[in-house]
Amino acid sequence: MPTQEVRSSLLDITDLNLLKSELNRLPAVDVGDYISELSPECRAITFRLLKKDQATDVFEYLPPEVQEELIGSMHDAQVRYVVEAMRPDDRAELFDELPAKVVKRLLQQLSPAERQATATLLGYPEGTAGRVMTTEYVRLRQGLTVEEALNTIRQTDQDKETIYYAYVTDKNRKLVQVVSLRQLLFSIPTALIQDIASDRVIKARTEMPQEEVAQLMKRYDLLALPVVDREDRLVGIVTIDDVVDILEEEATEDIQKLAGVSGGDEAALSPPQVTIRKRLPWLLGNIALYIGAASAIAPFQKVIALVPVLAVIMPILSNASGNVAIQALAVTVRGLGVGEVTPQDTLQILRKEILAGLATALALGLALGILSLIWASPLERWVGLVAGLVMAINVLIAATMGTLLPMGLKRLNLDPALISGPLLTTLLDAAGFLTFLTLTSLALSLAKP
Numbered sequence: 001m002p003t004q005e006v007r008s009s010l011l012d013i014t015d016l017n018l019l020k021s022e023l024n025r026l027p028a029v030d031v032g033d034y035i036s037e038l039s040p041e042c043r044a045i046t047f048r049l050l051k052k053d054q055a056t057d058v059f060e061y062l063p064p065e066v067q068e069e070l071i072g073s074m075h076d077a078q079v080r081y082v083v084e085a086m087r088p089d090d091r092a093e094l095f096d097e098l099p100a101k102v103v104k105r106l107l108q109q110l111s112p113a114e115r116q117a118t119a120t121l122l123g124y125p126e127g128t129a130g131r132v133m134t135t136e137y138v139r140l141r142q143g144l145t146v147e148e149a150l151n152t153i154r155q156t157d158q159d160k161e162t163i164y165y166a167y168v169t170d171k172n173r174k175l176v177q178v179v180s181l182r183q184l185l186f187s188i189p190t191a192l193i194q195d196i197a198s199d200r201v202i203k204a205r206t207e208m209p210q211e212e213v214a215q216l217m218k219r220y221d222l223l224a225l226p227v228v229d230r231e232d233r234l235v236g237i238v239t240i241d242d243v244v245d246i247l248e249e250e251a252t253e254d255i256q257k258l259a260g261v262s263g264g265d266e267a268a269l270s271p272p273q274v275t276i277r278k279r280l281p282w283l284l285g286n287i288a289l290y291i292g293a294a295s296a297i298a299p300f301q302k303v304i305a306l307v308p309v310l311a312v313i314m315p316i317l318s319n320a321s322g323n324v325a326i327q328a329l330a331v332t333v334r335g336l337g338v339g340e341v342t343p344q345d346t347l348q349i350l351r352k353e354i355l356a357g358l359a360t361a362l363a364l365g366l367a368l369g370i371l372s373l374i375w376a377s378p379l380e381r382w383v384g385l386v387a388g389l390v391m392a393i394n395v396l397i398a399a400t401m402g403t404l405l406p407m408g409l410k411r412l413n414l415d416p417a418l419i420s421g422p423l424l425t426t427l428l429d430a431a432g433f434l435t436f437l438t439l440t441s442l443a444l445s446l447a448k449p
Helices: 004-011 016-025 028-036 040-048 052-060 064-073 076-085 088-097 100-109 112-122 146-156 181-185 210-220 240-258 272-306 310-337 343-375 382-411 421-447
Strands: 138-141 165-169 175-180 224-228 234-239
Touching (some): 052 076, 165 181, 210 224, 272 421
Antiparallel strands (some): 224 234
8 A cells, every 4th residue: 555655645735737747657556545545536536637558557456346436437438448458367357346237338348359358268267267367478389489489579469468488389379388588588599499498388277276376386486377278278377466366365265264254355444334244144143053052051050050160161161172173273274275285184184183182182171170170169179170171172172173174175175264263163162061061960960979
């Protein structure tokens, strides 16, 4: 976001000519943030102050709701210019957020080439390499010399999104080699491309999930990754700026899903109605789930009345086991998300979690046992032994479930983050309370003469 000093200086400008000059010299991303913070009326006026090229760049950095609002306020010629000049992948992302009628109208206004490029991207499922790629890339034919290749790039590829890599294809557009711009610049002009290009091409298929694309580019330190169809024909590339967005999107989604935010895409500055829509269903559902945990307690009301210290111990039991589960869950989901582990590593991770869980169970069980001895009356101190035992058991169960549940979902090709922290802690609460109160009831029955 622009600094407070920049925002303040822009807000203090009352001369539109001076504001126009300042906006057109700032980075597009800063201008986009500034326009997003203005009122709807001021946004339209401010956006019209931008030069055509600057307006296109700024438009790509605006939130979808602001983009839609500006499209509605601009005349058709201006809309056509801005949308036509957008990169195909950014345009497809915009169209994903717009109403179908608006998308249809905008598609009709595009040139045939841009319309075809956009329709191609929109034809792939969301969250795949095909949907996030761009069709703007440098393609070279086999048989060219280095000099011919450089001339081709100068003449026809000035507007491509990236020229760090050029991709060599055969007559059927099948991807066969890749060559970097550095190799071209430092090679003999008469050398053939096929002699200096690499046959080892790291590539993605159009149906590959976007998080796997990001992991692939991270693993091999690539600035761009070619995308091919099922016949190995080159159809696009995924660039590093898209990967940054993908990683942020996936991390945000996982974090919010673990917290029970439906959809995993709530922004910090979302309107209150969006926040309510994203959070309330899960909160109401969580209450329904917790009825199960409460139902586990209900039959033991007489036991709690006989041993009042149970009411003090049970919240600690619930909190500790829930935290252990969330820790194991967060580490496992993160490992799966970044490609650090796979379902094949389940036993290795489970072994680690159980070994760590044993030490944790001993420490937490001992702590709760000591606290129970302190809080309980002399005749109730035996509860400390039960509390410590149940705490140890529940901690081991928590560590195990926090590992196995996301691994199981991943094996089923489902999102591991679907196992949210609140869901897991509620299940553990029900199990812990039931075990604790059952053992306490058994101990009381055995203690009767």
